């Protein structure tokens with residue numbers, strides 16, 4: 001399925017902005033005109049230049065951000081959270097009245113954005129698998145966003161994965177699941193690799209076993225319409241070996257552990273928001 005997006009600018013094209021740019025450059029996506037991207041440093045800007053991309057740096061042209069958003073219908077702001085307000089004030093005079101501005105910055109709320117900009121603003125919380133086109137992005141719309149504008153923002157983030165639209169009050173909670181989630185998965189992989197090594201496997205064999213088991217299980221989940229509980233049931237013969245292992249894991253109350261982990265992340269998000 002091809003996606004057509006109107007003229008798009010990315011202000012701050014580092015890790016996350018760069019991942020979004022990769023999504024926009026995929027063959028199934030067409031963007032009206034060249035994609036405009038900016039950074040501060042000229043070196044970073046030069047690396048992103050291509051026939052499909054106009055890449056500029058504020059270091060060499062102080063009007064880079066203003067020029068990038070002029071005529072754009074979608075503007076993605078992907079600078080560090082502390083810089084978002086300053087960037088929004090900077091680009092405000094050049095924004096088209098019907099442009100939508102989407103910030104991916106953690107902790108910068110829609111009210112802050114709406115106070116600075118008169119038009120439609122949204123917040124998005126993608127996660128790091130965006131770099132391989134497998135993101136989960138939480139999307140929250142501000143008060144001036146039409147259904148059509150929300151669909152456009154959603155289509156943009158679908159170029160790097162899956163999109164879930166949530167009310168803004170849930171975006172921090174979403175972040176404790178999908179935002180931090182890749183780290184939880186890597187921790188589980190590390191823990192099982194450690195067990196394999198303690199049973200006498202070399203690190204390289206342990207990694208091969210565990211990493212491919214996670215990838216294979218994820219592929220099984222992705223391939224069919226079976227839910228994880230059913231997939232687990234199919235590996236767990238009654239009275240067999242897996243059943244014994246699962247009983248030990250259930251005894252550790254993994255659900256409770258994840259409740260505490262996500263609650264700790266949420267408490268930290270609130271502390272950070274309070275400054």
Ligand SMILES: NC(=O)c1ccc[n+]([C@@H]2O[C@H](COP(=O)([O-])OP(=O)(O)OC[C@H]3O[C@@H](n4cnc5c(N)ncnc54)[C@H](OP(=O)(O)O)[C@@H]3O)[C@@H](O)[C@H]2O)c1
Pocket residue numbers: 011012013014015016017038039040041042044058065078079080081083087104105106125126127128
């Ligand atoms: N990385 C993630 O997994 C992730 C996930 C969700 C949300 N986010 C959010 O994404 C945002 C960016 O994070 P990141 O990890 O991508 O950081 P990053 O790699 O440092 O990217 C930020 C980029 O913004 C550029 N920049 C800074 N000030 C600018 C300005 N005034 N005008 C134009 N460009 C400017 C920087 O360019 P120079 O390097 O040349 O200064 C840099 O390339 C953050 O707000 C973060 O909360 C990140």
